[in-house]
Amino acid sequence: MRVRSVLVLTVVHHPDDSRVRHRQIAALLDAGWRVTYAAPWSGYGLEPPTDVPGLDPVDVPRARGRHRTAALRGARELLRSRAGGHDLVLLHDPELLLATPGLDLPPVVWDVHEDTAAAVEVRPWIPGPLRRPAAAAVRSVERLAERRVHLLLADHHYTQRFRRPHPVVPNVVSVPDRPQPAAQVQDGVLRVVYLGSNTLERGAAEMVQVARALPDGVRLEVIGPAHGSADGLLREAADHGVLDWLGFLPADEAVRRLDGALAGLCLLHDQANFRPSMATKVVEYLGRGVPAVVTPLPVQQDLVRRSGAGAVVPFEATTEVVDVLAGWAADPDQARELGLRGHRYVAEHHDWERLKTDFVTALDTIAGTGR
Template sequence: MRSRSVLVLTVVHHPDDSRIRHRQVAALLDAGWQVTYAAPWSGYDLDLPATVPGLSTVDLPRSRGRHRGAALRGARRLLREHGPRHDLVLLHDPELLLALPGLHLPPVVWDVHEDTAAAVEVKAWIPRPLRRVAAAAVRGVERAAERRVHLLLADHHYASRFRRPHPVVPNVTTVPERAAPAAQPVDGVLRVVYLGSVTLERGAAEMVEVARGLPPGLRLEVVGPAHGPAQAVLARAREEGLLDWHGFLPSDRAVARLDGALAGLCLLHDKPNFRPSMATKVVEYLGRGIPAVVTPLPLQADLVGRSGAGVVVPFGATTQVLDVLAGWAADPEIPRELGRRGHQFVAEHHDWGTQRAGFVSALEGVAAAGR
């Protein structure tokens, strides 16, 4: 049987996105698929990557803030020209659904990463009076999409938004067989880490306050890009010498920064788009053997509770965060034991190695069904 081919598109996500590039695309390549990966390489100041067997890459305009028209037009041109040559089209941004009408394409799959309508309600670039209207429009697009394309869901809790059942490919992580023990000082300093995109809603101001209050010998390290007002917040904190901010790092380098840290932070606010989603960073912290300090959003609090690998603190309660970190620094065996528990739990329940075959099988089934 000939190998399958898939056109993978995003105009929003970083081309090195862990879910897209390092889990899904890698799994398809390993399964023998031919993959065309279209992403905003130049929009993130990246060159097209070196040749990888089975993988072709295409540059698309980046969609950001209110500047989305060029990206949508570019994606539509690409779909028209290249889509019919593939067995499947895999979309990673809801706005790409708007590029489909009138095109003759193979089966289309939309990977639903988040509660898009809830996310719209907190987008700073959308005028506040229009956010509810925009959220209602997104719900309408979702209902129409379910009738016209195939869906993959990144979380079981997204199922309630749709009428029919759809395959779930959870946001999990690749878990190493062994994890470095937590609380390993580097040059006498214990690192507290945050991994992922940074916004005010994701706790940028609280993290700066934590960094300001850390006792000697502890240091906050932020790995990930900042968006909106959080950019200025982190930039000022870095200029003051309060923390280390690396910005975006490729996935392998980013997760390596977790090894040996004292703890990982996830101080998300109580926002509608966060409530039904598992924060992947918490899974990654535990999978790399470090305990997590999280706010009481349902899924991350449940993960920390079931694994016994961290602490839940109230929203905005930076004093409690500092107390936890100081206690762990004073007795490093506590975070090391919590880290061991977390690694074992995530290896058993949230390892991409147990999910990748189901993902490839789901796409194979769609492709086999034909147009």
């Protein structure tokens, strides 16, 4: 059988992004594909790996905040010079759609990670008066993209934004067979964990307040980078010993930090771009046998209630979060039982090992359409 090749391109995501690098690219390599992975390695202070069979890493400029022109120019030049040698191009940022017009390319796939228009309305680097017009422009680009490129959707709820059916590749996780039980004392404390990017809209301020109010012997550990005002907030809290902030960790190391935790937090605010999506961190918590505390966004609330593996608290609450955590700390067997329920549910419904063949098959089918 002919070996397929794909150019995977992002100018925004961290090169070690779990969905891009550790699930999709790993699945393609396992299936025998050749993968050119163009990502902002130097923009994140990383050296591209040289020892992964089948993987050809390429450095491209990083897009951040309002500084995106150079990244788009670099992406377009890469597509012009390198895409033709591949069966498929897989884009992971919506702005990369602007780099494709007029180029002779193999089939192009846009992996739709989020509700982009809703996300634009809360981007701090976009001036307030421009956010709504920018969101409307994004909707127009999405409609145009549906006619020009193939789409993969990261959530079944995204199908409502498009006119035609498209393959869905959910943000599921790799689930260990036997996770470490929850509520294990480590270095003299029970750890409550948060995994992911930190912003005010993602509950950074509430987490600091929760950390200050936790009972003796319970401590909050925050894993992931911070953006905007959340950076200073977490930095000050960590400097004063209120919580432990580890910053960005490679994906495999980050998920291992979840093992044995008392609970995982996901205190997202009631924002339009959060409502239709599954917060992958919640699936990660449950998959590692850790019960979750979440706010009542529809999808994550439904997951916690279906699995019976956590608690739902009001938006922007702190007292309720502390009460839940204190209760589990006082009765760690309850936390362990909740964690076991979560693991069983996620292993059955949200395990990447069950879905990765569908992903590879979808790309293979699109590649077969030709130019």
